[in-house]
Amino acid sequence: MEAIRTALTVGVGTGGAFALWMAARRQRSTEVQLHESARAADAAELDSRERRLTDLYVQAVEQIGSDKAAVRLGGLYALERLAWDDVDRRAVVINVLCSYLRMPYLVPEQLKNGRYRLPAASDLRQHEEWQVRITVQHLLGNLLRDQPYDLDLRGATLIEFDLRECAIGKALFHDAQFISTPKFMGATFHDEVWVFDTSFDTVARLEGATFLDRAIFTRCAFYKLCLQDAAFAGGASFIQSKFAGKADMSQVTFKSGIEFEDCVLDMDRYAAEGMRERGWESPEIDLTGAVADVSSLGTPVTLPSGWQLQGSSIVRAATLEPKPSSA
Template sequence: MADPGPKPLTTRSIVLGGLTVLAVGGVMLTLLLTLYGGGSPQDQAHLDAVRTAGTIVVGTGGAVALLLAARRQRSAELTLKHQQEIARQAEYDAIERRITELYTKAADQLGSDKAPVRLAGLYALERLGVANAEQRQTIVNVICAYLRMPYETDREEAQVRVTALRILHAHRRGDQNSWSVSIDLDGANLAGSRLPRSKFAWASFEGADLSRVDFTGSDLSDSDLTYAKLVDADLTDVDLSGARLDHADVTGALLDGAVWNEETVWPEKQQ
């Protein structure tokens, strides 16, 4: 249960306290005049002692007043902090709802039977990823899942898929604006795609159809190309350091200028 915090003093309490102070003051004044009003040296000494005691009492009262003021200030600060926390939480919830709405709408657009709508969904997901770093991996997962879906040869759909690939490439360029995300395109049909100078290091293309794909100058280091179909693919100047190509079909693939190292695994151990 949340702490309700200190309760404020009521008007009635303040009035009663003031009247009590006045009453005590009046009684003490009458008593002092009765006991020490004769003017003798002994009376004067008594009055000095009472004056000293009064000074102490007044000082103590001032300290109590300061304590009450500090208590009120602390109460006000706690109230303000609580209100600010509520406002921040409300703002966070509103942002999360907005992100969810945009994500859901964009994902629905990808399921449209109209190519322009699917393109709009891809660009909406990209904008969402640019503005929200914590959503980037989820967004990339959705785009990769879209590319892994089977499709029949269609010119408009080919353009949509090219756009999806360009979005993935655009945000894995290796610069300070790159997204730290993993790429899973296992089994995807990317045949005939143009992906020159792409940054697909550590990406997974296991069992993907990469026939006739133009990977010229791309970075495929440490990528998983197991069982991938690379027939007639252009791998000119491609970095294949640490890549796995075991069981891949590289028939007709161009490897001019390609680089690899001892960790690169070739199909049937051929290099």
């Protein structure tokens, strides 16, 4: 009887253990199935989201190519929404916006030579395209608020371009035309800035801008340049550039090479158009209070005529203290 009782106890225990093992296996199997179902659902959701975003991108690009301004505006705002919803596509959206601004644009007479006025309503196509381009620039500025992205605006026509307080990666402005006042106050350029053969129609405002890499302005036409309190961590070059008004570079900090070779101070165009009567100052490069901490780097320093480097300060040549006589 004892043997039978012991055998029954062992059997019951073994059966209970087996039942527990089976329950554990069923639980594990259920968990695996739930995990796989969740993975499949996530994959399906991701695929659906990617399809939706891709369709939105394709439709937006098609709308931008429309000959109707209202349709183009709708496509532009759809692209902005896509850029905010999908950070990975933001660079692509920014490239599309830059490509639109690089498209050929016949500048109306109202926008030439600083005579900035909205195209007349009678010229409907010009009026509509002006509105579309202003919108493109506005959206571009919005997308550059939190992190830097590259800008390729070579050959672009930019009207009242506004990138104040923006973060910009590599910037290319070759052969660009800035109509009315471009605003870069407080902007930070995280990569190189290349500006060749570029025209600034009126005042170029870059007060407080920060250039963390090289800033190359070659053969540019500045009619008035505001660069006060800017900082150049890389080289700053203004080779063969023309200044038709005052270039205010007071309190600027240079921490690498400085080049002002073959710069031209010329106000002939503005004199012909009576700009002196409008209060424009004579051509001048003002480096009052500017600092150039480049002596330890051994990089070239070529300053405008009338300015010299004294220690780390840029001062007018006439204010340099005479060296003590050796006698």
